Amino acid sequence: MPREYQFSYELRHLVYFREVARTLHFRKAAEALAVAQPALSRQIAQLELALGAALFIRSRRKVELTAAGRALAERVEPILRGLAALPGELRALAEGETGRVQVGFTGLAMATVLPGILREFHRAYPRIRLELNESPTSAQLAALAAGDIACGFFHPDATTPGLKTRELLREKNGVLLPADHALAASPSLRLRDLAAVPWVLFPRTHNPGFYDRVLAAFSRAGVTPRIAEEVWPRANAVGLVRAGLGATFMCPSEARPLPEGVTFLPLEGPAPESRLVIGWRAKETMSEPALASFLAVAAPET
Amino acid sequence: MPREYQFSYELRHLVYFREVARTLHFRKAAEALAVAQPALSRQIAQLELALGAALFIRSRRKVELTAAGRALAERVEPILRGLAALPGELRALAEGETGRVQVGFTGLAMATVLPGILREFHRAYPRIRLELNESPTSAQLAALAAGDIACGFFHPDATTPGLKTRELLREKNGVLLPADHALAASPSLRLRDLAAVPWVLFPRTHNPGFYDRVLAAFSRAGVTPRIAEEVWPRANAVGLVRAGLGATFMCPSEARPLPEGVTFLPLEGPAPESRLVIGWRAKETMSEPALASFLAVAAPET
DNA sequence: CTTCAGTGATGCCTCGCGAGTATCAATTTT
DNA sequence: AAAATTGATACTCGCGAGGCATCACTGAAG
Numbered sequence: 001m002p003r004e005y006q007f008s009y010e011l012r013h014l015v016y017f018r019e020v021a022r023t024l025h026f027r028k029a030a031e032a033l034a035v036a037q038p039a040l041s042r043q044i045a046q047l048e049l050a051l052g053a054a055l056f057i058r059s060r061r062k063v064e065l066t067a068a069g070r071a072l073a074e075r076v077e078p079i080l081r082g083l084a085a086l087p088g089e090l091r092a093l094a095e096g097e098t099g100r101v102q103v104g105f106t107g108l109a110m111a112t113v114l115p116g117i118l119r120e121f122h123r124a125y126p127r128i129r130l131e132l133n134e135s136p137t138s139a140q141l142a143a144l145a146a147g148d149i150a151c152g153f154f155h156p157d158a159t160t161p162g163l164k165t166r167e168l169l170r171e172k173n174g175v176l177l178p179a180d181h182a183l184a185a186s187p188s189l190r191l192r193d194l195a196a197v198p199w200v201l202f203p204r205t206h207n208p209g210f211y212d213r214v215l216a217a218f219s220r221a222g223v224t225p226r227i228a229e230e231v232w233p234r235a236n237a238v239g240l241v242r243a244g245l246g247a248t249f250m251c252p253s254e255a256r257p258l259p260e261g262v263t264f265l266p267l268e269g270p271a272p273e274s275r276l277v278i279g280w281r282a283k284e285t286m287s288e289p290a291l292a293s294f295l296a297v298a299a300p301e302t
Numbered sequence: 303m304p305r306e307y308q309f310s311y312e313l314r315h316l317v318y319f320r321e322v323a324r325t326l327h328f329r330k331a332a333e334a335l336a337v338a339q340p341a342l343s344r345q346i347a348q349l350e351l352a353l354g355a356a357l358f359i360r361s362r363r364k365v366e367l368t369a370a371g372r373a374l375a376e377r378v379e380p381i382l383r384g385l386a387a388l389p390g391e392l393r394a395l396a397e398g399e400t401g402r403v404q405v406g407f408t409g410l411a412m413a414t415v416l417p418g419i420l421r422e423f424h425r426a427y428p429r430i431r432l433e434l435n436e437s438p439t440s441a442q443l444a445a446l447a448a449g450d451i452a453c454g455f456f457h458p459d460a461t462t463p464g465l466k467t468r469e470l471l472r473e474k475n476g477v478l479l480p481a482d483h484a485l486a487a488s489p490s491l492r493l494r495d496l497a498a499v500p501w502v503l504f505p506r507t508h509n510p511g512f513y514d515r516v517l518a519a520f521s522r523a524g525v526t527p528r529i530a531e532e533v534w535p536r537a538n539a540v541g542l543v544r545a546g547l548g549a550t551f552m553c554p555s556e557a558r559p560l561p562e563g564v565t566f567l568p569l570e571g572p573a574p575e576s577r578l579v580i581g582w583r584a585k586e587t588m589s590e591p592a593l594a595s596f597l598a599v600a601a602p603e604t
Numbered sequence: 605c606t607t608c609a610g611t612g613a614t615g616c617c618t619c620g621c622g623a624g625t626a627t628c629a630a631t632t633t634t
Numbered sequence: 635a636a637a638a639t640t641g642a643t644a645c646t647c648g649c650g651a652g653g654c655a656t657c658a659c660t661g662a663a664g
Contacts, residue, residue, distance in 0.1 A: 007385065010312045012622090026641060039623045041642060051389045053396035057589055060630045060640060067401055067590055068392040075388065079381055083309065086377065087353045090370040094355035099369060287359055288369055314651090328612060341652045343613060362611060362660045 008050040011083070014076050016043045017055065021073040024063045092127070099290030102131045104140040104152035106207075107234020108276055111254040113168050114153060121297040128290050134233055136206030144281060150291045151280035151298075157209040162282055166299040169276035171251035174266045176237075178244045184263040191221035191270055198228030198246035200237050213272050214249065220270040238262060249274075310352040313385070316378050318345045319357065323375040326365045394429070401592030404433045406442040406454035408509075409536020410578055413556040415470050416455060423599040430592050436535055438508030446583060452593045453582035453600075459511040464584055468601040471578035473553035476568040478539075480546045486565040493523035493572055500530035500548035502539045515574050516551065522572040540564060551576075 019029040020040070030037040048055050055069035065073065092098040105114055118130070133149065140152035144163060156165060175194065177184045183193065204211040218225045228246040231237050237248045242261040251274035255264040278299045284291055321331040322342070332339040350357050357371035367375065394400040407416055420432070435451065442454035446465060458467060477496065479486045485495065506513040520527045530548040533539050539550045544563040553576035557566040580601045586593055 007313050007317060010314065011309045012312065015309065027639090035622090036624050037641075038625085038643080042622080045642090051392045053389075053392040058641060060642095061632060063641085064589070066396065067592060068396040071395055072388070072392060075384070079384065082377070082381065086374070087355075090353045090355040090374060093373050094368065094370040287366070290369060329610090337651090338653050339612075340614075340654085344651080347613090360612060362613095362658080364660095365612085 009047050011080075013043055013047040013050070014080060016040055017047055017072065018076055018080060020044060020056065020063070021065060021069060024065070026063065094289055096128070096289030096291075096293035097125065098127045099293075100129050100131060101151070101290050101294045102133070102149040103294070104133050104135050104143055104149045104154065106137060106140075106154055106276070107134060107232075108155070108169075108251075108254060108274060109153035110134065111234070112251075113276065117298045121294060124297055125290075125293050128293060130294070136202075136232065137210070138206055138208065140279075144279065147281075150284065150288060151278060151294065153276060153278050155207050155210045156275055156277045156279075160279055163279045164282045164285065165277040165279040167275070167277050168299075169251070169253065169274065171253060171274050172267070173249040173251050173272050173274055174255065174264055175247050176241050176250045176255065177247050177263050177265065178241055179261050179263050180244075181247075181263070184265070186265060188266045188268055190268045191217060192223050194247065195223045198226045200229045200231060200240045200246045200248040201227055202232050202234065202237070203230045206232060210272065210275075217270045217272045311349050313382075315345055315349040315352070316382060318342055319349055319374065320378055320382060322346060322358065322365070323367060323371060326367070328365065396591055398430070398591030398593075398595035399427065400429045401595075402431045402433060403453070403590075403592050403596045404435070404451040405596070406435050406437050406445055406451045406456065408439060408442075408456055408578070409436065410457070410471075410553075410556060410576060411455035412436065413536070414553075415578065419600045423596060426599055427592075427595050430595060432596070438504075438534065439512070440508055440510065442581075446581065452586065452590060453580060453596065455578060455580050457509050457512045458577055458579045458581075459509075462581055465581045466584045466587065467579040467581040469577070469579050470601075471553070471555065471576065473555060473576050474569065475551040475553050475574050475576055476557065476566050477549050478543050478552045478557065479549050479565050479567065480543055481563050481565050482546075483549075483565070486567070488567060490568045490570055492570045493519060494525055496549065497525045500528045502531045502533060502542045502548045502550040503529055504534050504536070504539070505532045508534055512574070512577075519572045519574045 016029070016033060016035075019033050020026060023029045023032065026040055026044075027037050030040040033040065044055065051068070051072070053068040054066050055072060057064045057066055089098070118132075121128075121130070135143065135152075137154040137157065140149065140154045141157070141160070141163075143149040144152055153168070156167070175189060177197075183189060183197075186193075201211070201214065215225070229240055231240060238259050240246065241248050242259065249272055250264060252264070252266070254274070258264055278295075280291060280295065285295070318331070318335060318337075321335050322328060325331045325334065328342055328346075329339050332342040335342065346357065353370070353374070355370040356368050357374060359366045359368055391400070420434075423430075423432070437445065437454075439456040439459065442451065442456045443459065443462070443465075445451040446454055455470070458469070477491060479499075485491060485499075488495075503513070503516065517527075531542055533542060540561050542548065543550050544561065551574055552566060554566070554568070556576070560566055580597075582593060582597065587597070
């Protein structure tokens with residue numbers, strides 16, 4: 001069913017009308033609009049025909065608004081103002097000066113690179129609003145596929161189909177122990193020294209890749225770990241360690257500054273590795289200006 | 303300073319854009335709009351140029367919205383909907399089916415003709431809103447001159463310059479007495495029988511014409527009235543009479559139904575006359591459709 | 605790998621309509 | 635009563651929106 005073009009008037013008519021409604025004088029309005037007076041008269045007449053209502057009462061010496069004209073003037077004003085502002089707004093959007101970027105991140109990101117990126121980004125693009133959402137690697141990958149987030153900070157898994165990524169962090173983990181733990185005074189440790197220690201990890205479903213690499217490090221060290229707790233989000237793990245429930249892995253960057261009541265010790269020999277990348281849909285590199293602006297800060301080329 | 307025509311695009315562009323944004327398909331959109339596809343392509347290209355931002359990503363096989371395009375689609379939709387509704391709304395306004403009428407009235411009007419008029423008017427024009435404001439005759443004349451009300455129900459004064467009026471009520475007054483008053487049992491009275499009675503009137507400033515006619519009736523009857531109270535609005539006078547503070551004038555219509563605790567007695571001989579007219583600015587009889595609708599009910603021709 | 609259907613862009617032409625000029629008709633001012 | 639002011643009308647002109655034919659490119663089918 002053809003939906004035919006439904007307006008019998010144009011913006012021009014409304015702009016002309018607004019000016020006549022302001023001045024209540026066809027000649028002055030015509031001058032202000034830089035058109036000849038007859039053209040203006042005809043356009044107003046057309047508008048009245050199109051709307052099916054008289055807008056002005058013209059006694060040859062005076063022009064007045066009718067009730068319909070007053071009502072139209074009130075409605076037209078905000079519409080024209082909004083439309084006049086459109087080009088600027090859209091241009092800002094297109095140039096990535098304005099907009100919204102939905103960002104996923106892990107606790108590791110927030111503990112390391114993210115604060116600095118946010119500070120710099122906000123300085124460079126104060127008019128872009130970020131929507132930040134802490135969520136596990138697996139959920140971020142799903143959200144990227146579904147289009148729920150535009151980019152994410154997560155642990156790189158083997159498979160990131162259709163995504164572009166850039167590595168932001170890669171560090172061998174140490175161990176976080178309660179400050180009063182028997183081993184806390186050691187200068188450094190090996191994983192097999194920690195066979196008796198209960199561990200605070202995170203649910204495997206949240207980040208299977210890293211989880212399996214943790215288990216692999218244990219098995220290379222010849223240790224079967226005892227899992228005391230699985231906790232999420234990440235920041236809570238520190239609390240549990242401080243409470244004496246066990247130890248957890250942590251990379252040096254994340255352990256700086258060191259929270260109260262815990263001790264960080266490097267690991268010799270086999271140890272899991274913390275990795276962090278920023279990832280986004282490859283297709284959107286150019287088509288989403290606000291995202292491009294964010295990537296320009298968070299994942300600069302070269 | 304000529305305020306030149308400031309839009310480099312027209313409603314047509316926005317309608318075309320909306321259809322392409324809906325279908326994401328130039329040929330189908332062109333068909334729906336009943337134009338040829340090349341015309342549509344060119345109009346969209348013009349709009350993009352005018353707005354200074356790409357709205358669609360055209361890979362020859364697929365059309366997608368850009369960020370700017372999505373933003374425009376969101377803004378354009380309500381604007382076009384509003385503009386499409388305009389003709390109907392304005393036509394209703396112009397035909398007096400819709401709108402607002404500011405009405406002044408006196409207590410006498412509310413006690414007599416006004417309720418019936420309002421009931422009938424609301425049945426005939428349910429979409430016109432009335433703004434009803436009780437105020438004295440003098441204030442209504444000022445409000446009519448200032449344009450604060452469109453019509454009023456008031457006591458006709460000698461001078462109503464520029465107003466059209468129609469008489470709605472003209473009745474010789476009787477007297478309202480407390481039910482337990484010595485004279486309340488009389489079948490009827492003359493004004494001179496009431497020489498000793500204190501009177502409840504209204505401030506002269508509120509309606510000088512009627513007030514002076516009340517005094518004239520007294521003087522014709524050879525009585526100098528004792529004014530006990532001046533009160534406004536009108537309805538309060540009944541309360542004062544009931545409380546035994548004095549008598550007041552009232553026309554038969556206003557005394558029906560008779561309130562509790564008071565007695566209404568007709569007057570023989572000289573007595574003031576209650577008059578009520580509806581008045582409006584002569585110029586506006588035709589130019590204010592909502593007012594015309596109200597007058598059609600409140601002051602029907604002949 | 606080749607072919608073909610499908611899609612948006614481009615070139616060219618036509619004609620409708622908006623705009624300008626000249627003028628009119630009516631009303632207020634002097 | 636004459637003049638000035640103002641919105642409407644008649645006529646012509648030129649821009650640009652629209653239609654038609656065609657191109658250039660893509661992705662799917664064989």
